[in-house]
Amino acid sequence: MTELIVPPAALQPSQPGVTKFLADSVRKLYIGGRWVEAASGKTFPVINPTTEQVIAHVAEADKADVDAAVQAARSAFEGPWGRMRVVERTELLRRLGALIAENADEIAELETINNGSPISIARSFVGSTVGTIDYFAGSARLIHGETPSNDPNYLTYTLREPIGVCAGIVPWNVPFLFAIGKLAPALAAGNTFVLKPAEQTPLTAIRLGELVEEAGFPAGVVNIVTGFGLGAGSSIAEHPDIDKVSFTGSVDVGKRILAASAVNLKRVTLELGGKSPNIIFKDADLSVAVPTAVAGFTMSSGQICVAGTRLFVQREIMDEVTEKLTEFAGSLRIGDPLDSATDLGPLVSQEQLDRVTGYFGVGAADGARVALGGAAVEGTGYFVEPTVFVDVRNDMRIAREEIFGPVVSVIPFTDEDDAVLQGNDTLYGLAASVWTNDLGRAHRVARGIKAGSIWVNNYFTGDTALPFGGYKESGLGRENGLDWYKSFTEDKSVYVTL
Ligand code: ADP
Numbered sequence: 338m339t340e341l342i343v344p345p346a347a348l349q350p351s352q353p354g355v356t357k358f359l360a361d362s363v364r365k366l367y368i369g370g371r372w373v374e375a376a377s378g379k380t381f382p383v384i385n386p387t388t389e390q391v392i393a394h395v396a397e398a399d400k401a402d403v404d405a406a407v408q409a410a411r412s413a414f415e416g417p418w419g420r421m422r423v424v425e426r427t428e429l430l431r432r433l434g435a436l437i438a439e440n441a442d443e444i445a446e447l448e449t450i451n452n453g454s455p456i457s458i459a460r461s462f463v464g465s466t467v468g469t470i471d472y473f474a475g476s477a478r479l480i481h482g483e484t485p486s487n488d489p490n491y492l493t494y495t496l497r498e499p500i501g502v503c504a505g506i507v508p509w510n511v512p513f514l515f516a517i518g519k520l521a522p523a524l525a526a527g528n529t530f531v532l533k534p535a536e537q538t539p540l541t542a543i544r545l546g547e548l549v550e551e552a553g554f555p556a557g558v559v560n561i562v563t564g565f566g567l568g569a570g571s572s573i574a575e576h577p578d579i580d581k582v583s584f585t586g587s588v589d590v591g592k593r594i595l596a597a598s599a600v601n602l603k604r605v606t607l608e609l610g611g612k613s614p615n616i617i618f619k620d621a622d623l624s625v626a627v628p629t630a631v632a633g634f635t636m637s638s639g640q641i642c643v644a645g646t647r648l649f650v651q652r653e654i655m656d657e658v659t660e661k662l663t664e665f666a667g668s669l670r671i672g673d674p675l676d677s678a679t680d681l682g683p684l685v686s687q688e689q690l691d692r693v694t695g696y697f698g699v700g701a702a703d704g705a706r707v708a709l710g711g712a713a714v715e716g717t718g719y720f721v722e723p724t725v726f727v728d729v730r731n732d733m734r735i736a737r738e739e740i741f742g743p744v745v746s747v748i749p750f751t752d753e754d755d756a757v758l759q760g761n762d763t764l765y766g767l768a769a770s771v772w773t774n775d776l777g778r779a780h781r782v783a784r785g786i787k788a789g790s791i792w793v794n795n796y797f798t799g800d801t802a803l804p805f806g807g808y809k810e811s812g813l814g815r816e817n818g819l820d821w822y823k824s825f826t827e828d829k830s831v832y833v834t835l
Pocket of ligand 1: 508509533535536565566572591593
């Protein structure tokens with residue numbers, strides 16, 4: 338039984354800015370450079386998943402507010418922002434990056450208090466956004482039109498132009514990182530932006546609005562609309578004057594957004610779920626493979642789209658790996674996410690806790706056996722034990738459906754072909770990891786698995802310069818890399834008679 342190390346009263350934020358931020362009674366929408374209430378006057382509560390207490394009230398945007406945000410974004414696009422030189426607008430972006438760096442500890446604490454991710458992880462995610470901004474600010478100078486010259490009678494060239502008004506709809510698991518990952522290339526390319534954070538985790542998006550204001554962006558370039566999926570989110574997806582929407586979240590909602598985008602053929606990119614295979618061959622270095630596999634399904638309590646939730650283990654080392662895995666996962670500290678010694682914080686919400694614990698019954702009913710965990714942690718907060726299922730077949734629901742909790746299915750395989758076959762037997766294709774010291778095998782498996790990111794002898798590694806996204810139902814398009822920047826632009830061909 339895992340011991341819960343949450344102190345009776347949850348830790349207090351160490352950053353004075355956080356306390357000050359949370360003292361404001363109602364947080365407003367950021368539209369056209371002003372902080373405004375929702376047109377309906379409605380607000381909704383925000384909950385700290387560690388204490389289950391309401392920590393803020395936030396304006397609830399609906400269609401009317403999204404309309405106002407799009408109008409402000411359109412005016413800014415047609416106005417000052419559209420006329421700015423690239424160097425000026427990227428300078429503003431870099432100023433925003435510097436402000437994020439200056440306030441990184443505060444933003445990370447706000448994120449942790451709002452979504453329960455351990456502070457060490459929140460710090461690393463928030464810190465990485467400064468580099469993301471720098472990368473896309475740099476891309477704006479690198480990517481431009483071309484002058485193919487195939488006919489002496491014409492001057493022919495291309496212009497690479499911004500698309501117009503772009504929107505980002507982001508989930509609750511890594512809110513600040515996803516927001517910046519969409520906003521930075523959009524703005525660098527000259528678009529204006531409407532951001533809708535998840536209803537569970539709007540706080541760091543609001544803080545971002547404050548930093549955008551402080552950086553001195555013209556009014557309307559960035560607009561923040563807090564609200565629900567049905568309401569603010571669906572109004573964005575259906576909006577006839579939004580030119581592009583980039584979404585991170587569940588497959589079901591992704592499909593709905595794609596369907597709604599048909600109204601004006603919005604450009605759409607979708608970064609959706611996963612059920613990523615983590616494959617350990619018998620020649621792997623288990624002293625690294627096993628702890629990394631544990632991190633693979635427990636980081637942020639498993640609420641990560643690339644989590645390695647199907648652990649394929651070569652049959653000969655099955656017992657050894659299971660034993661080491663349960664021992665290591667069982668030693669993790671569950672506790673207050675503001676404590677930097679904490680490995681597992683709470684899940685984000687009661688709804689998520691019910692969903693994850695529901696799968697414990699599903700696994701048992703299908704004949705899988707719990708080797709570790711398998712229960713919620715008693716007491717306050719949405720905590721759940723790291724859970725290892727063994728005797729799992731790849732066709733069981735716990736191995737097919739994305740659980741989004743710290744739950745792994747350990748599944749045996751015989752040889753390389755079997756590992757690739759089972760690894761690919763899923764609707765998803767976001768990421769995969771392979772552990773082996775056989776060079777040829779590592780590359781063959783990397784080719785064989787249909788997923789957007791493959792890690793060899795590591796997990797979770799990322800780089801803004803490398804594309805990120807999914808095969809199959811894990812998504813549409815890729816984020817990161819220069820193509821991500823290009824996806825926020827339109828290509829225009831110009832033919833001039835000479
Ligand atoms: P999760 O299952 O991780 O909560 P969702 O896909 O439900 O992920 O939510 C991700 C984001 O999508 C959130 O900002 C949410 O408000 C938004 N959303 C949910 N439903 C819709 C919808 N029908 N249209 C647009 N956005 C939506």
